[in-house]
Amino acid sequence: MLSSIAEKIYWLSRYIERIENTSRLINVNSDLLLDIPHDESNDLKHLIKITGHIKDFKKKNTKENVFTFLIEDENNPSSIKYSIEMAKMNSRYLLTMLPKSAWEQFNNLYSDFNNNDKKNSEDLYQIIRNSQRFFAIISDGMQRNDVFNFIKLGRFIERADMLSRIIEDQILRKETYVNKYYQNLQWSSVLKSINGYESFKTLNKQNLNQEIVLNFMIMESLFPRSIKYCVDKLDEVQKYLPKSVQIKKTTKKLLDGFSKQNIYKNDKKILKQLDNFQLGLIMLDKEISQRFFLTDS
């Protein structure tokens, strides 16, 4: 497969996964607002922090402004709109690379998003459904070829990255809650945002607390939105990619710090570890790019 095509597929996949993750994040937080009294923090600016472009947000810090910035602002590289346009741009090169039905589903996602002017939470659910359908078509009916492999690579790097940012943000944020009760509410909303509340409950019947939630979100190998699951998938897909020894090594190292004793209770340690993890992902992305996309002799 051409390097340039591999790169476009990788990014198409990352952007679609990002669209879904951002939609989940917004929806859960807007639900959470309904549960938290106004004197407790209802500042949503932290959502922009998670997605990484806080400097570009110059408007007044209101719920509407934050949501508009995250959903529709074309100039915000972390907005859903921006990701959708970038995905569209990449998709234009891939006319013949995706199964027809995946291609059609992507077009649905694109036109559904652009058909509605003012976005409400139903629209975000629609985005989530549309992107899930897209990946379902890929997982269910696509030849396991290089195209498939690069879709998987992009998807799980993006997911792992977003997961680590969500956790990081929630740890930093919990200090803003005076009442401990709201901290637990917060963790349950995080679980919902990754579609994991029910799975978590079947595994952990006792009350929620940071330690067991983090243990679940990071190390639960059977849950598809845990960090471990993502890393396992990245490891798995590399079996099928040519000459990726270095990339494999970097992937293997990603989880190293997470199995230390008591790390999930200690905010400082876990934040440091999440930081390392994100740096590891950046490294991995760089190695993938150098190995597969920039080959020139």
Add this chain to the structure above:
Amino acid sequence: MKNQNTQKNNFYDEYLNDKNKPRRLFLSAYNYFFKQSPSKKKLLAKVRDSVIKTMGVTFRVYDNNKLIDREWPLDLIPRILKEKEWIEVKSGLEQRIKAINLFIHDVYHKQKFLNQNPILKSLILESPNYLKECSGVVPKNKIWANISGTDLIKDHRGKFYVLEDNLRVPSGVAYMLENRNVMKKVVTDLFNKYKVSPIDDYTSQLYTCLSNASYINGNKNIVILSPGIFNSAYFEHAYLAQQMGIDLVEAADLFLSKDNFVYMKTINGKKKVDVIYRRVNDNYLDPKVWIKDSSLGVSGIIKSWKEKKVAIVNAPGSGVADDKAVYAFVPKMIEYYLGEKPKLKQVKTYLCAFEKDMKYVLENIHKLVLKPVNESGGYGILIGPQATKKELKEYKLKIISNPRNFVAQPLIKLSTTPTLINTSIQPRHIDLRPFILSGNKTFVTNGGLTRVALKKGSIIVNSSQGGGSKDTWVVS
């Protein structure tokens, strides 16, 4: 149902005779469409639209800085041609393209034909389509224009004429193929009533043709080089690549090794490229040779081609025969190179470079269509019968100041076919672009892409300017 075709016009209508009755061969198709209720016609159009949408047949336009994919416009009333008539056209096209290829080779070698026609020679040597860098190159089988699209029209008596030879990067073949697929789905009953010659082996013929152009034997790596997603024909580039199972590349995917072989960058490392079906114009192909800041080309690729390390299809320089002045000489070429009489008619063309022709053109300008020699895409054309006195006068001055730059042709009354316009059926002007592949053998498509000017009275068939298309049925 009122017949919209009742007004007798001066054009040859392919469905209806002088008495406004359907010709025998066309009866089934005529009944199928003319006898439908408006709501059934609407329904057919709706089915067609959804089929086209699902199949994703689009063409790209750049509108207000935004890239838009438009659904391909297909009219459901087919263009029908008799097989007997088509066999003659086919052999005429084969003859024509053979002579043209011999001519191009001659232009870049001994220039024998040019030496016998000094005015043509001087026109050619000045033409931007003549690329002196291509002199002395011998493409495989001495074929320069491996893939061509020749525009044909029918006159007021229903006789085919060649209007134009497209020898650079003719487009439209993917739409020809997809039109057929849509028709099979939407008007299946009607399709079954005719014995329509199949067209779907085109892409395998194309692969063979590209393969024949290679300098190496055995396994070869063939790619399509596209200018990229902003090109209006990108759909076609991607479609052909997929149908042939080959890679669609852009300039940035390719590079030259130190020994001047062309490679493409893949996730497995570099891979040698043997044949490039380029959909990039000559001038953009190699920034070292022509347009210096071209990002659509590959630096050094012309050198590689000259050293026969890669085949480029169509060969650079083949556009020299696209020139309108050259067109006027094609009948002469056929006699010169093949010793045969031309089988296909073409439109009488006056070259203002000849004094006698210029005199005639100036006197009869109001009856003629004037065209600049080196423009394409309809630029700078004057349609005499429709022009004002002032326009005619100004154009005359242009001709006098640079006679070599102009040719003139009588205005041909393009034939019409009934066309579905909303729920009514109206005559619209059409042309036809068959595609000819020259390799070890010559292959001509059964029919081709029929283009139709959807605006009433218009003869502009380009899809970018409100033109549509029809499926072309060659029937026995």
